[in-house]
Amino acid sequence: MGWEEEASSTVCPVAKSLAAVGDRWTLLIMRELSMGVRRFDDIQAQLGASSYLLSTRLKRLEQDGIIERRLYREKPERYEYYATPKGRALDPILLMLRAWGMQYCTHTPDEEPAVHLTHRPTGEVVDEHWRIPENEWPFSLDSLDARISDRFEAEREAKRRNFRKGGR
């Protein structure tokens, strides 16, 4: 499946935005990390990227100081990936790609968000019109509560299933 088709088959507005304006991989890796997905296979399942492509991107991101890896198993050696401060500084961009995708790339404007975000300090719903308060910079997605929608969770679970079957 080409990326364009992939993007139009997802409910995630970040993926939609990136299909139009993004790299398709790098910021999606950062999205996964921000959702707490840390392991190679789990990231790969969501991105549908080849092992080669994903490991190339992860190495590049590590070299650029955007992510870091931490050993979680010795034999065989396995790593988890985390955003560095430089990587977390991309959070506002992820959030704006989300807003742009919600505003311009969603077919039905009243459809449920892929991920429900709430601004923890104020309880405000973080939709496409929400703005980062001026006194909250540097802004991090950690200040938002996230609840994944059933639709997006189903999409993600289908990808995990499909990946385990080797059906990519």
Added chain:
Amino acid sequence: MGWEEEASSTVCPVAKSLAAVGDRWTLLIMRELSMGVRRFDDIQAQLGASSYLLSTRLKRLEQDGIIERRLYREKPERYEYYATPKGRALDPILLMLRAWGMQYCTHTPDEEPAVHLTHRPTGEVVDEHWRIPENEWPFSLDSLDARISDRFEAEREAKRRNFRKGGR
């Protein structure tokens, strides 16, 4: 020249950011349009993309409603490219990629910005710490005054010269 080398040879922090996290083409096209560069050859000279790649991207952007073209010459038919409102809604993302690049991808933190930006209503310098005021959304780069630095202008002029020589 590969894109990575290209990015490290430019002073433009947007280009640097995109080499690390972006599509490398789409948002750079939008950057060119925001700088008033409207014609195919002029965009191509700055991006160093092949005609085929650039025309593919421009068509895709037009199909996605992000840019529009306007006829400026009948024989032969020639067009100028403009961001639509959907395209201008990417302005905050361009600005944040710029800020991120200025903060994290610049070798010397006190180096001159590639483009000096000033917030017209307040006269504030728009550097990597400047934030879009909450009452100025939807934000457009049109509310900023831009003055290109000598270094970036020299880089751009060299690209134009090189392109005219066919030396891409």
